[in-house]
Amino acid sequence: MRILLTGASGFVGRHALAALVRMGAEVHAVSRRRPPVPGDYAWHEGDLLVAGEAGRVMEEVRPDRVLHLAWCVEHGKFWNDPANLAWTAATLELAEAARRSGVGRFVGVGTCFEYDWPEEGLCDEFSTPLAGHTLYDTSKDATRRLLAAFFEDAGIGFSWARLFFLYGPDESPGRLVSSIARSLLSEEPALCSRGLSVRDFMDVRDCGHALAVLALSGVAGPINIATGEGTSVAEIATMMGEMAGRPDLIRLGSLPERTNEAARIVAATGRLKDELGFKSARTIEQGLREALSFWRGAVRGA
Incomplete structure (x- = not known):
């Protein structure tokens, strides 16, 4: 299983990378900086915000699956960073490059801020309404909607992981x-x-492991990555x-x-536990x- 992992040097990405390597996947990590992660994987230096870079990397790697984590996440800035719009466009370019290269499955990563949080109870992937709060989560949800329609038409498997509060x-x-x-x-x-x-609250190492399991699975649609x-x-x-x-x-x-x-x-984690078989x-x-x-x-x- 050849996996292309974007954002591999980031807070979450490095732990997803380590988990994929432990699980025996052939991992091709793309990021601006070399990930500080030991192990057997290939690193490709690249900036997906540069036009044409997604196509170059995809052509070079020819992955079976993509786990896409790269986005603007600078603490205190990302909520209303105009770069969210650039990352939406870059993700769509990556999706088109994935289609051209014959990728069979694409996993994107969103946020619990996409939900219209209930005053009581849990945020459920299918029953809880969605609502925009900031440019960040609005961009994420818009990207999800576009990817879902695009990949359905292209016959490519697609899943969207919503992350909660990591440390x-x-x-x-x-x-x-x-x-x-x-x-x-x-x-x-x-x-x-x-x-x-x-x-x-979820330990980022558990989150990285869950994302690796998701990328290697066939679970489709939105799924919460959290403890419940x-x-x-x-x-x-x-x-x-x-x-x-x-x-x-x-x-x-x-x-x-x-x-x-x-x-x-707080997340509903039925899909995570029952369909993906994952527990923190x-x-x-x-x-x-x-x-x-x-x-x-x-x-x-x-």
Whole structure:
């Protein structure tokens, strides 16, 4: 099974790459920078935002399947980054190149922000309505709709993975888990809101593994990549404070609440568990302990 993986050096991509290699796939990774991942795979330097690059890489690799992760994801910027429009266009160019080269299956990656989040209950792939909130998720959903129509007409298998709230090794320092970890390990106050919002947090390594399983499967349509369990931000912060032995540094309520914040965003994971046969390997407690360990090494090495 020859797989073309885009965005292979990114936060999620490197873990999908590692999982595909472990599973024995012939992986061809394309990215601007060489992925920091050991193992037996081919790396192709490329920027899919450059016109014609998708066709060049596709012609060179001739993959059986594509797992497309590349997109603009700079922390704090990607929500309304105009580059979302460029990535929509680049993804459509990649899809056409895939059709020309005879690809049999294409897996794209979206976001839980595509959903019109229910006040109670779970975000279900087929029963929960969709709604645009930012340019990022609006672009993602528009891309999904276009790809679904295109691949159906072309007779190419298509799946769309919606990711929820990821944390873990190498995440941006400004994200929730990493910022709390860095504050605790630097023996500085970890400033938080009251943390009442409930989210579906997943270790990025489990997410990468799930995406690899999805790429090698025949599961079609939208599918949530998540744990199906809700944890409040306050619970995350409190657990991390206790794990680090510094609960006194957790300052809940020291930051203002975000406006228009959804109270609950948790995934329905029936398709993931029953159709894909996947379950996260790590509990939230284990994942947070390992995140603290990662940042302990990073802070000491800084």
